[in-house]
Structures are given as structure tokens and as C-alpha cells.
Amino acid sequence: xxxxxxxxxxxxxxxxxxxxxxxxxxxxxxxxxxxxxxxxxxxxxxxxxxxxxxxxxxxxxxxxxxxxxxxxxxxxxxxxxxxxxxxxxxxxxxxxxxxxxxxxxxxxxxxxxxxxxxxxxxxxxxxxxxxxxxxxxxxxxxxxxxxxxxxxxxxxxxxx
Amino acid sequence: xxxxxxxxxxxxxxxxxxxxxxxxxxxxxxxxxxxxxxxxxxxxxxxxxxxxxxxxxxxxxxxxxxxxxxxxxxxxxxxxxxxxxxxxxxxxxxxxxxxxxxxxxxxxxxxxxxxxxxxxxxxxxxxxxxxxxxxxxxxxxxxxxxxxxxxxxxxxxxxxxxxxxxxxxxxxxxxxxxxxxxxxxxxxxxxxxxxxxxxxxxxxxxxxxxxxxxxxxxxxxxxxxxxxxxxxxxxxxxxxxxxxxxxxxxxxxxxxxxxxxxxxxxxxxxxxxxxxxxxxxxxxxxxxxxxxxxxxxxxxxxxxxxxxxxxxxxxxxxxxxxxxxxxxxxxxxxxxxxxxxxxxxxxxxxxxxxxxxxxxxxxxxxxxxxxxxxxxxxxxxxxxxxxxxxxxxxxxxxxxxxxxxxxxxxxxxxxxxxxxxxxxxxxxxxxxxxxxxxxxxxxxxxxxxxxxxxxxxxxxxxxxxxxxxxxxxxxxxxxxxxxxxxxxxxxxxxxxxxxxxxxxxxxxxxxxxxxxxxxxxxxxxxxxxxxxxxxxxxxxxxxxxxxxxxxxxxxxxxxxxxxxxxxxxxxxxxxxxxxxxxxxxxxxxxxxxxxxxxxxxxxxxxxxxxxxxxxxxxxxxxxxxxxxxxxxxxxxxxxxxxxxxxxxxxxxxxxxxxxxxxxxxxxxxxxxxxxxxxxxxxxxxxxxxxxxxxxxxxxxxxxxxxxxxxxxxxxxxxxxxxxxxxxxxxxxxxxxxxxxxxxxxxxxxxxxxxxxxxxxxxxxxxxxxxxxxxxxxxxxxxxxxxxxx
Ligand code: FES
Ligand code: FES
Numbered sequence: 001x002x003x004x005x006x007x008x009x010x011x012x013x014x015x016x017x018x019x020x021x022x023x024x025x026x027x028x029x030x031x032x033x034x035x036x037x038x039x040x041x042x043x044x045x046x047x048x049x050x051x052x053x054x055x056x057x058x059x060x061x062x063x064x065x066x067x068x069x070x071x072x073x074x075x076x077x078x079x080x081x082x083x084x085x086x087x088x089x090x091x092x093x094x095x096x097x098x099x100x101x102x103x104x105x106x107x108x109x110x111x112x113x114x115x116x117x118x119x120x121x122x123x124x125x126x127x128x129x130x131x132x133x134x135x136x137x138x139x140x141x142x143x144x145x146x147x148x149x150x151x152x153x154x155x156x157x158x159x160x
Numbered sequence: 161x162x163x164x165x166x167x168x169x170x171x172x173x174x175x176x177x178x179x180x181x182x183x184x185x186x187x188x189x190x191x192x193x194x195x196x197x198x199x200x201x202x203x204x205x206x207x208x209x210x211x212x213x214x215x216x217x218x219x220x221x222x223x224x225x226x227x228x229x230x231x232x233x234x235x236x237x238x239x240x241x242x243x244x245x246x247x248x249x250x251x252x253x254x255x256x257x258x259x260x261x262x263x264x265x266x267x268x269x270x271x272x273x274x275x276x277x278x279x280x281x282x283x284x285x286x287x288x289x290x291x292x293x294x295x296x297x298x299x300x301x302x303x304x305x306x307x308x309x310x311x312x313x314x315x316x317x318x319x320x321x322x323x324x325x326x327x328x329x330x331x332x333x334x335x336x337x338x339x340x341x342x343x344x345x346x347x348x349x350x351x352x353x354x355x356x357x358x359x360x361x362x363x364x365x366x367x368x369x370x371x372x373x374x375x376x377x378x379x380x381x382x383x384x385x386x387x388x389x390x391x392x393x394x395x396x397x398x399x400x401x402x403x404x405x406x407x408x409x410x411x412x413x414x415x416x417x418x419x420x421x422x423x424x425x426x427x428x429x430x431x432x433x434x435x436x437x438x439x440x441x442x443x444x445x446x447x448x449x450x451x452x453x454x455x456x457x458x459x460x461x462x463x464x465x466x467x468x469x470x471x472x473x474x475x476x477x478x479x480x481x482x483x484x485x486x487x488x489x490x491x492x493x494x495x496x497x498x499x500x501x502x503x504x505x506x507x508x509x510x511x512x513x514x515x516x517x518x519x520x521x522x523x524x525x526x527x528x529x530x531x532x533x534x535x536x537x538x539x540x541x542x543x544x545x546x547x548x549x550x551x552x553x554x555x556x557x558x559x560x561x562x563x564x565x566x567x568x569x570x571x572x573x574x575x576x577x578x579x580x581x582x583x584x585x586x587x588x589x590x591x592x593x594x595x596x597x598x599x600x601x602x603x604x605x606x607x608x609x610x611x612x613x614x615x616x617x618x619x620x621x622x623x624x625x626x627x628x629x630x631x632x633x634x635x636x637x638x639x640x641x642x643x644x645x646x647x648x649x650x651x652x653x654x655x656x657x658x659x660x661x662x663x664x665x666x667x668x669x670x671x672x673x674x675x676x677x678x679x680x681x682x683x684x685x686x687x688x689x690x691x692x693x694x695x696x697x698x699x700x701x702x703x704x705x706x707x708x709x710x711x712x713x714x715x716x717x718x719x720x721x722x723x724x725x726x727x728x729x730x731x732x733x734x735x736x737x738x739x740x741x742x743x744x745x746x747x748x749x750x751x752x753x754x755x756x757x758x759x760x761x762x763x764x765x766x767x768x769x770x771x772x773x774x775x776x777x778x779x780x781x782x783x784x785x786x787x788x789x790x791x792x793x794x795x796x797x798x799x800x801x802x803x804x805x806x807x808x809x810x811x812x813x814x815x816x817x818x819x820x821x822x823x824x825x826x827x828x829x830x831x832x833x834x835x836x837x838x839x840x841x842x843x844x845x846x847x848x849x850x851x852x853x854x855x856x857x858x859x860x861x862x863x864x865x866x867x868x869x870x871x872x873x874x875x876x877x878x879x880x881x882x883x884x885x886x887x888x889x890x891x892x893x894x895x896x897x898x899x900x901x902x903x904x905x906x907x908x909x910x911x912x913x914x915x916x917x918x919x920x921x922x923x924x925x926x927x928x929x930x931x932x933x934x935x936x937x938x939x940x941x942x943x944x945x946x947x948x949x
Binding site: 018020028029033034035036037038039040041042044045047074075076078079085089092093094096098099100101102103104105108123124126127128130131133134135136137138139140141142143144 | 172173175176177178179180181182183184185186188189191282360361362363364412413414415417444446447448668669670671835836838839840842843844845846847869870871875877878879881883884908
């Protein structure tokens with residue numbers, strides 16, 4: 001079985017995987033990083049979204065062997081160095097951007113990717129960007145509000 | 161007095177921190193040492209006779225440790241329906257056995273007939289492919305009318321019919337209702353379909369079975385909304401495992417919406433396999449399996465008649481409904497189209513006559529059961545669509561026709577013609593709020609603006625009432641429920657003064673870990689962060705019925721309240737002893753006990769410590785410890801209500817519908833955490849709008865699920881919605897539970913579908929199209945067809 005070595009959240013990590021093992025399975029099963037979730041088998045839901053070499057990737061669409069040598073960021077590495085929530089995570093808590101929490105890791109990683117490219121997105125741009133992330137709980141309102149807030153913009157309709 | 165962060169505060173959720181940092185622990189995140197993996201062989205045909213299943217090759221595949229088929233489970237019991245319905249003719253409903261694995265016949269696509277356990281999931285899946293099943297395909301019955309009309313194709317041969325029951329509610333009102341309709345000056349009739357939905361909680365189901373041969377203890381870790389109910393079903397009906405030898409643990413659960421209420425065969429299978437192998441066995445559903453095997457929702461075909469005076473005064477509602485139960489009876493499948501549907505068929509109205517007929521129908525499709533709202537969305541949709549049509553026919557404004565028939569504030573308690581007693585509400589006040597908040601008066605101007613852009617704008621309004629926290633147990637027992645519908649809580653004040661609260665409710669998105677402490681902290685005058693909620697593990701919590709039907713706060717929250725009252729009572733005795741006075745003279749406020757008229761006081765924390773270090777306790781009078789349990793059985797349902805408005809723009813060229821605004825005014829009684837309540841309503845609205853515009857579980861005539869993946873089944877995405885405006889500041893308290901709360905989890909999904917469809921029909925009518933109704937989902941194709949067809 002091939003060995004893949006990745007720099008995950010700033011740490012070198014290796015796993016022996018089969019050629020057919022998906023990146024998400026390597027993260028969850030082999031490296032015990034279970035914050036990244038699997039919500040579908042057709043690359044639709046975005047629960048598995050991570051960053052690979054700085055780009056948002058659905059980790060169910062990529063083989064683990066393809067990520068050999070890559071820099072990978074997952075939800076487990078998003079908090080501030082002192083363990084406190086980062087700006088996006090904090091905004092999700094402040095604006096009730098999550099309920100069951102299952103889509104949340106993918107949403108946070110997707111939001112981070114958006115704000116890197118577009119630091120002040122409009123509400124429409126946020127909704128458009130989230131096209132690849134499904135949330136069944138929130139109606140997206142809290143998520144949109146959280147991303148607005150995380151980008152330093154006022155939240156039009158306080159989700160009081 | 162409200163402690164900071166007590167009742168009514170929009171406290172941020174404490175559980176969010178673990179979810180936001182990837183430290184949530186969902187069932188699939190657990191992998192006990194030595195775990196084996198399970199994969200199922202599922203039928204690819206909707207109806208078939210199992211001639212033979214040859215597992216010999218599969219058994220020899222690499223990594224395979226066991227293969228099971230239906231043969232292995234013929235001795236164990238079936239998974240039962242939780243509610244016995246009696247037909248109009250007095251016959252009991254038909255209850256064919258629902259086995260752990262299909263045996264003899266497969267009855268829907270996705271029906272599991274074999275399971276492989278292997279060292280890895282990949283090996284288990286490979287071996288499933290190697291199972292040689294000789295299944296002779298039979299004609300399938302998918303359409304409900306066909307299923308009832310002839311018995312050529314039977315889902316269950318042994319019952320000789322595809323009709324599960326033919327239920328009348330209230331049968332004694334039938335003749336009067338028929339008579340009223342016959343003599344009415346105006347009758348509006350509407351035929352409609354309440355589309356089948358696939359719940360699609362984002363976390364797929366998952367179950368891990370474990371068995372300890374040393375103690376004989378079983379453990380099931382599973383995606384459940386109600387672990388005690390699951391344990392009861394497995395112990396008492398399916399597997400016969402003694403209840404005290406089985407722990408069911410539902411850890412973090414990624415949404416349920418009803419689909420995780422039920423016990424499923426996969427749970428029994430992993431337990432049986434774990435026992436046989438002496439190793440943990442884990443099954444995780446794929447999304448594809450979820451589409452095929454999770455209980456679906458809705459799927460009613462209804463004809464409704466509304467009889468009224470020319471001035472719009474309602475005289476009678478009469479409905480005939482066919483309700484699909486799919487191939488097997490899921491646990492609440494018989495309650496959903498009956499007592500959760502028929503009893504709501506008087507809506508918010510003083511209508512004197514209601515009669516509801518429901519025929520439940522077996523088909524070769526996945527089982528159908530309660531999905532967010534469960535029966536109440538179906539009732540509301542039928543009522544609020546036919547009312548809109550009647551208003552149009554009579555030339556009455558849709559707001560006015562509703563107001564004309566509303567139960568008025570001075571009429572409570574109000575006995576509805578459908579058999580419920582509404583305890584409180586004020587529907588006019590909600591409608592007043594809606595008129596303002598949604599600026600109904602400004603609609604014409606907005607419609608003119610849309611017209612300039614070549615769009616047809618429509619306005620839909622709706623009012624709904626629902627019944628939450630179904631109860632009391634003695635009533636539901638008379639009506640056929642096989643379970644009680646109380647809930648339970650234990651409040652344990654620890655020696656150091658912090659508090660553990662063990663609850664029967666289960667949180668899978670509802671924020672109980674934050675909201676329940678707000679209730680306790682408020683009563684005890686302590687910091688909410690000193691209160692922890694324990695839920696989801698039958699070895700730790702009292703026997704509660706779990707979370708569904710918007711019941712958690714109204715029922716379990718009330719149990720928490722009652723248990724906390726007992727704590728205060730006992731702590732008062734201890735405090736009196738400490739202050740050397742009698743309990744009658746002791747007051748408790750803001751976390752302090754004091755003797756009336758003196759400056760003697762003792763803090764709650766000191767009392768807690770004394771309870772556990774009772775050196776000078778009058779042991780004959782007061783037991784040590786400070787822990788109390790309450791079981792709470794409500795006196796009645798709770799009755800949340802609301803008034804909703806939706807504006808849509810229809811593109812006449814494409815038929816595409818855009819939601820311009822959605823405003824929800826709800827009366828939930830008292831609100832513990834307004835932020836959480838707002839989120840619950842927004843989530844419900846999204847599911848309701850999804851039902852109205854996008855979602856549809858479609859089977860073809862052969863019983864193949866056409867919308868069987870997230871590529872084909874249109875799940876709502878962020879850009880399908882505008883901002884969802886939610887206001888629950890208006891409240892009439894529930895009169896019979898101690899917190900005065902009503903429940904908010906399902907409201908949005910109940911109130912929004914008719915609001916959206918009313919708006920679309922309004923838009924088309926305003927555009928000069930003579931369209932009376934469009935079935936959901938109101939897709940561009942259907943709208944275009946309605947305009948041009
Ligand atoms: S699991 Fe990767 S998109 Fe759904
Ligand atoms: S919070 Fe549950 S799926 Fe998004």
C-alpha cells in the first residue's frame with residue numbers, strides 16, 4: 001500500500017492507504033481527523049470541504065495519493081493559536097450559523113476560501129458561493145449573516 | 161427573576177464550539193478497537209420473490225468475517241408500528257411483519273436482503289457484489305389509486321389488500337358534515353398532492369453494535385432522535401435483548417427531521433452481528449442508501465371541499481386522502497396521516513363541521529413516516545389552499561376570509577370541530593403583525609414595479625395552527641398509541657454546587673445544551689454555565705421519549721422544570737435546618753435562602769454541599785443528597801400558530817419562481833432563547849420552501865426512485881432563498897405547562913408551503929392566467945405548463 005505524506009494543519013502526517021482511498025477517508029479513518037465529514041457520494045454536499053495547497057477541494061473527489069506532498073488544511077486547524085475561535089468560527093457562533101453542526105466544517109472552510117478571494121462579498125455573492133455546500137438545518141440565513149459579519153460588514157437582518 | 165443568561169436571553173450556543181472546531185463526535189466518528197464494517201445487499205427491483213441467495217463466494221472473499229441473510233432473522237420479531245389505527249368498519253389496521261432483512265420477498269428498491277461484515281468497508285462492499293441473489297422480479301404497485309383499485313399486485317400477499325386502514329375522523333360527524341355541504345350556498349373543491357419528500361439530514365444514518373461476552377452487555381451507538389424508544393423497540397419487539405443489557409447511545413447527531421425517530425433493521429443487524437462475532441460492527445449509510453432506505457415524508461393525495469356562506473363564513477371542511485405508507489409500516493407511519501393530520505383539519509377556524517377520511521396505502525416504495533411537521537403540513541396545505549381558492553371564487557380578500565373565521569381571543573379554551581381543545585392564541589393579532597411586517601398594503605406598488613421588469617408578482621398569505629408535544633398519555637392510549645408521550649428529567653445538584661441535568665429529549669441541532677440550562681439557571685438563580693445537560697445515552701438518562709414533534713421544551717423542558725421545583729423544595733428543608741428555622745419561614749430567591757424578616761441567609765452552593773456532607777443532618781427527616789427526577793405528562797397538546805406572507809416573482813417566459821420575501825409571524829408562547837427559536841423557524845421555512853418549489857421524491861411505474869441522489873433531488877441551496885424574516889415577539893402563553901411554551905421546531909415547514917403556492921397562483925391569476933392550482937414542487941416546467949398548457 002502506498003504511503004502518503006501530507007502537511008496537515010502545519011504538521012507532517014503519513015498514512016498507508018490503498019490506491020482507491022479517497023482523501024476524506026484517509027483524513028477520517030487513517031489520521032483520525034474526523035472533523036471533516038461525509039454527507040454524500042456524489043460530490044454535492046460540501047461537508048468534506050478542505051483546503052489543498054490553498055484551494056478549496058471536496059475531499060471526497062480526490063484520491064489520498066493525489067494529495068501526497070500537499071499542504072492540507074482542515075477544520076481542526078482553523079482555531080487561533082491560543083485555541084480560541086477564529087474570526088469566521090466566532091461569527092458562526094455569534095450569528096447562529098449552525099444547528100446540528102454536520103455541514104459546519106465544510107461551511108467554515110468554504111467561507112474561508114471565499115473571504116480569501118473576496119474579502120467583502122455581497123450577500124448575493126455569498127449565497128452564490130455556497131452553491132456547493134448543503135445545510136439542511138439553518139435555511140442558510142445564519143450562515144450568510146455569519147459570513148457577512150466575518151468580513152466586517154453589517155448584518156442586514158439581525159438573526160436575533 | 162431572570163438570571164443573566166436565563167429565560168429569554170439570546171445566549172450563544174455552547175455546543176457550537178466543538179462543532180466549529182471539528183470536535184463534534186457523531187456516530188461515524190467512533191471506531192472502537194477491532195471494529196468490523198458492514199455493507200448491505202439491497203434490492204434493485206421494487207417487488208420480487210427471493211428464490212435463492214448464494215453467499216458462498218462472498219463468504220470466501222478477502223476480509224469477510226460473516227454474511228447474514230433474512231434466514232438468520234426468521235426467529236426474531238418484526239419492527240412494529242407504534243400506533244394502532246381502527247378502520248371505519250371497526251377492523252384493526254393491517255400490520256404485515258417488517259423483518260430485519262427481507263425474507264421471501266423484497267418489497268421496494270433498497271430493501272436490504274443480505275449483509276456482509278468484513279475487516280474493512282471496501283472489502284465488505286466488494287463482497288456484497290459477489291452475493292448471488294436469484295430474485296424474480298414481479299410487477300410493482302407504485303400509484304396509490306392503482307394499489308387500492310385492484311389486488312392484482314399486492315405488496316404483502318398475506319393481508320390480501322394494499323389498504324392498511326380506512327379511517328374516519330370524526331366518524332360521528334360524517335353525516336352532519338355531508339348534510340352541511342349538500343345544503344351550503346357555496347362549495348369550493350380542490351384536488352391536491354402533497355409531494356413525497358426525502359428528509360436528507362446531512363448526516364447519513366450510522367450504527368455501531370458492540371457486545372461484551374464477559375458481561376453479556378450490548379451497546380448500540382446510533383443516529384437516533386430517541387435512544388430510549390429505540391432500545392425499547394429492540395428489546396421488547398425485535399431482538400428480545402433484555403433492556404437492562406442494552407445501552408443505546410445517540411451521540412452528536414447531524415439532523416433528523418423525523419427520519420431518525422424510527423428503529424431501522426440495520427440497528428438490529430449490527431447488534432446481532434456483534435454478538436455473533438464478538439467484535440464491534442459498524443454500518444454507515446451512503447447518501448444513495450439514505451435515499452432508498454430512510455423513511456420518506458408526506459406523499460398524500462387529497463380531495464378537499466370547503467362549504468361556506470356567500471359572505472365567506474365557513475360551514476364545513478371535508479377531505480378524502482390517500483396516504484402512502486410505502487412497503488412497510490415504519491414506527492409512526494400510522495399516526496402521521498391520522499391523529500397528526502385529521503385533528504388539525506379545523507385550522508384556526510370556528511368552522512362547525514369537519515370530516516376527514518384517510519386511506520393508508522401500501523406501495524412498493526420506501527416506507528413513509530413523520531417528517532418535520534408530520535401530518536400538520538399536509539392538513540395546513542389542504543386547508544389553506546382551498547381557503548384561498550374559495551376567497552377567489554367569492555371575491556373576498558384572502559386575509560379577510562381568514563379573519564372572518566378565526567377563533568377569537570375570548571373563545572378559549574376552544575373545542576375545534578376536529579376534536580382538539582385549543583388552549584390559547586390570538587390569530588388576529590398575528591395577522592395584524594403580518595400586515596405591518598410584510599407591508600401587505602404596499603404590495604400593489606411592488607407588483608407594478610415587477611411588471612415593469614416583465615415579471616408577474618404574487619402575494620400569498622396563510623395562517624396555521626399546529627399541535628405539538630402530543631399528549632396526554634391517557635388520551636393517546638385511547639386513540640391507539642402504543643407508547644406514552646411523557647418525558648423525563650433528573651436534576652442532580654453535585655456537592656460542589658454545579659448541576660447535571662439528565663434529559664430524555666435528544667438534541668440534534670436544537671441547542672438543548674444551551675437552552676435547558678437557561679430554564680434551570682433561571683429557577684435556581686445560578687450561572688447557566690454551571691448547568692450541564694446530559695442526553696442521548698440510555699445508561700445515563702431517565703426514560704424519556706426523545707425529540708420530535710416540537711416537543712422537547714414543552715414536554716421535557718417541563719419535566720426539567722418540575723424536577724427543579726423538587727430540588728428547590730428539598731433544598732429549602734436543608735436550608736431551614738442550617739438556619740435553624742422552619743421551612744415555611746424560608747424564602748428562596750436569586751440563589752439564596754433566607755429566613756423571612758431576619759438577615760439569616762445561606763447560599764444555594766452551601767446547601768448543596770451540606771446535602772452531601774450531612775454530618776449534622778436530621779437523617780430521619782431529610783435524606784442526604786440533592787437529586788430529583790420528574791416525569792411530565794402534559795395535560796394537552798400545545799398549539800403554536802402563525803401568520804405567514806410570501807411574495808414571489810414569476811418569469812412568464814420560463815416559469816421560474818423567485819421568492820422575493822417570506823415573513824413568518826409565530827406565536828410560540830414563552831421563548832427561552834430567541835436566537836435558537838429564530839434559527840428553528842428559518843430552517844423550517846427552508847424545508848417548506850424546498851417542498852413548495854424544489855423537492856420531490858419521484859418513483860417511476862416500476863418503483864425505481866428517479867430522484868435518488870443529490871444530483872436529481874433538488875435540495876435547497878443558499879441562493880434559493882431571500883432573507884427569511886422571522887418574528888416571534890407576539891406570544892400567548894401555553895396555559896397548561898409550567899414554562900408556558902408551545903414549541904417551534906416544525907412551524908416553518910408547516911406554514912410555508914401553502915403560502916408559497918398561494919403566492920404563485922396569485923401571480924398567475926394577476927397575469928391573466930386562469931390557474932386554480934399547481935401541485936408542488938412548483939417547478940418552472942409546471943408553472944410554464946399552467947400558463948401555456
Ligand atoms: S461528501 Fe464530499 S461533497 Fe458530499
Ligand atoms: S447545521 Fe445541520 S446541516 Fe447545517
